[in-house]
Amino acid sequence: MPGRHTPPSWSIWSGAAPSTSYRDATPTPLATWLLDHPEVEIICRDRAGAYAEGARTGAPQAVQAADAWHLWKSVGEAVEKTVAAHYTCVRAVFEKPPVPEPTTVPTGDDGPLAASIGTLDVCGRERRLVVRTRERFALVQDLLHEGASLESICHQLQLDRSTVRRFARATSIDELLVKTINRSTILDAHRPHLHQRWNEGCHDTAQLHREIAALGFTGGIRAVRRYLRNFTPSAPTPAPRSAPRPRRVVRWIMTNPGNLLDEDALSLKEIRVGCPELNAVTDHARDFAEMMRDLRGDQLPQWMERVEQDPLPALHSLVDGLRRDQDAVVAGLSSPWCSGQVEGRNTRVKLLKRAGYGCANFDLLRKRILHRT
Template sequence: MSAATGPALTRRARTGAPQAVQVADAWHLWKNVGEAVEKTVAAHCTCVRAVFEKPPTPGPTTAPTGDDGPVAASIGTLDVCGRERRLVVRTRGRFALVQGLLREGASLESICHQLQLDRSTVRRFGRATCIDELLVKAVNRSTILDAYRPHLHQRWSEGCHDTAQLHREITAFGFPGGIQTVRRYLRNFTPSVPVPAPRPAPRPRRVVRWIMTNPDNLPDGDTLSLKEIRAGCPELDAVTDHVATSPR
């Protein structure tokens, strides 16, 4: 008599011993789980590609603060890169030095000599009750570049860091100043950080291996990649949870 296998064997077992309880061994159970994971990963490979094509999200930036407390972030105090403008930094430094020397009992004449500043400047910094009082006047001071700053900021953000080119562009709009004025204004700007190229998406078999592997045995890099995938695909997140609770 030929040996019965597969479904035929199952039917015969049910007929011959209907009271028996069918028991599946752990290996076959785990194999079935793996096959289900493979199908799910294959069905959601576009989700995996989308996760790895997405550019990284920049972290939050905070406005710089000084010893006299934070200055409200504004287009007046910060440059296009989010840093304090050079004028603001210089004003802070001079205010701290003048106020410190005055507290030590130095005269206006000696402060002028030590800091190489004229008397009117030292008097202005000495009479100020707080740094904000000086900054408001400093950042709101009008210049011939005021009308052209939005264009310079936009073009810089777009990747144009050629001072001569930027000067030609705003000159065409009516800017009357020379290139040195533009160069001084852009001096503290830094080139934009290039966006990293998309990472190659892992092959489906590799994703299946990450899901099927005990999390304690996954390298840190693979753990982070799987975490990204789970965040970007609810279905793969659910199947990973299911695997984690399945007997191994």
């Protein structure tokens, strides 16, 4: 990150790698080590509560600065949740169905559009997987509001704990449906050819199946017949555009506008026009990036107030977390200290470990780490 410094001898870097769980972290080891090193003046750390408490106990004289890398990572996670919650808007921008969907579909919280994009089968009914997801989400949320624990919900609904946790943490049903409605099929690559040949006047399903089979399609004729069922012979059908994956949209939002390709910038502009929430989250992410780049931590309170004015639950949760550790966050955004080198070395060690997984012992791993240039 521009403007970030390497750690001097009188500062320490505390924190775990991004994929490490903080569940078992305790403040005692850090506090004990700091008591033996009173020369520490700056502590750059992530926002785990155990490290904050350990730093306060062991080095009350030190300035705590939240690591900018972890702050930007937290912003990215909030953006990703927001994109998932509003992914139906992205699909509405890029994918135009050949004919309007039936008007008697369940509307849900976001209106008919959310139910009509990718959630219906060829007969206009909600897909079974979508119905099951809606039912489970409603059951889990109702039990949580009644005060039930995750363990008791697992037993009552006969679901795996990870599944219940995913339904409990979701801020909306669309966040859960994004993977369901965005699954690719073997027919996707051949959809433009089908649309082109249909508009040229070829309406013979068997002939169209033979053509795409020659192009590499491995499915049966029934898949082609189901896809063409809603096409109208007398009306041309525009070729569909494939909606970008959620992670790709997140990357567009989190990238400096000056570094975006022209076509990516145009696609993001279309998304922002079609979805006010994604337009707002893009502005907030870019404002945070400028604040972090220019070391203007004093602007954090105003940024949090602007975020709270928009209906963005994921960013509201982020703001709540920042407020609990606001002094360290402001210090991290105002100073050049960063744990980038530590995170880089952690990543290198993990790569070496995974490369020898199952084929090497600890002694060999230690030698590979020490001798790796």
